[in-house]
Amino acid sequence: MTTQRIQTQPRTQPDSGPAIELRGVTKRFPTRDGGAYTATRDVSFTVRPGEFVSVVGPTGCGKSTSLSLIAGLDTAAEGDVFVRGEPVTGIPAGLGYMFQTDAVLPWRTVVDNVAAGPRYRGKPKNEARELARDWVGKVGLAGFERYYPHQLSGGMRKRVSLAQTLINSPSILLMDEPFGALDVQTREHMQDLLLELWSGSGAAVVFVTHDLTEAIALADTVVVMTAAPATIKAVVPVELSRPRRVEEIRLEESFLRVYRQVWDSLREEVEITRARGASHVA
Numbered sequence: 001m002t003t004q005r006i007q008t009q010p011r012t013q014p015d016s017g018p019a020i021e022l023r024g025v026t027k028r029f030p031t032r033d034g035g036a037y038t039a040t041r042d043v044s045f046t047v048r049p050g051e052f053v054s055v056v057g058p059t060g061c062g063k064s065t066s067l068s069l070i071a072g073l074d075t076a077a078e079g080d081v082f083v084r085g086e087p088v089t090g091i092p093a094g095l096g097y098m099f100q101t102d103a104v105l106p107w108r109t110v111v112d113n114v115a116a117g118p119r120y121r122g123k124p125k126n127e128a129r130e131l132a133r134d135w136v137g138k139v140g141l142a143g144f145e146r147y148y149p150h151q152l153s154g155g156m157r158k159r160v161s162l163a164q165t166l167i168n169s170p171s172i173l174l175m176d177e178p179f180g181a182l183d184v185q186t187r188e189h190m191q192d193l194l195l196e197l198w199s200g201s202g203a204a205v206v207f208v209t210h211d212l213t214e215a216i217a218l219a220d221t222v223v224v225m226t227a228a229p230a231t232i233k234a235v236v237p238v239e240l241s242r243p244r245r246v247e248e249i250r251l252e253e254s255f256l257r258v259y260r261q262v263w264d265s266l267r268e269e270v271e272i273t274r275a276r277g278a279s280h281v282a
Helices: 063-070 110-120 125-138 154-166 184-198 212-218 253-281
Strands: 020-030 036-047 052-056 078-083 095-098 172-176 204-208 221-225 232-237
Touching (some): 036 063, 036 078, 063 204, 095 154, 221 253
Parallel strands (some): 095 172, 172 204
Antiparallel strands (some): 020 036, 020 078
């Protein structure tokens, strides 16, 4: 078994150890007939502190499953998962997770939703709310502190979710298609905001998406997964300078070259998945 190391433009000392490491990870799920469905097979890669890695692959290939294993929300059938050199046996300290659907509580105001994380970690209420107000401003919602989620647009709710995730200064940031439900313009604004807030934080990011433009514009490296049972098919470096603005960088020829490289690798896997779906329908 060969471990594929993701090397992207490290923002820490070269000798720093990996923030995330998967070694030969296979995940199976039980089926109704008593068998097992293999979602991922022999997945191996490392992510160093300060690296932003996007993961793409056809629908149902196990991208989100890999995040769950890193987060300690599920366990592997085979192989090992490490965070900061320690085996993952539960939710690792210093981990932030942003899901497809936002986690805002409808009965709390914007500032109290953002303050919830520090409060759970024992910070006094006044200190937590003061910190939350600062983060509400950072995500562009100053003036909306006392609003409730039902009074916000979808994009504004995503800003609240982003503040909720980043307020605890995670060293590991997992993101599962967090902007997928947004319209194109709002999504690009959120992508730029994420890059701005992440820059210089030293956090290792694993970002799952179906959107190749998003994957490339954000990341130092794009990991391409095969059709299920998923393994890593390609690791494509994104050698584009930072800081970046998504709406500008996607028009550059250097971006288009990476796009074609990623799509050339992904196309066959998408076709395999489509063919499987068609055969099931037939």
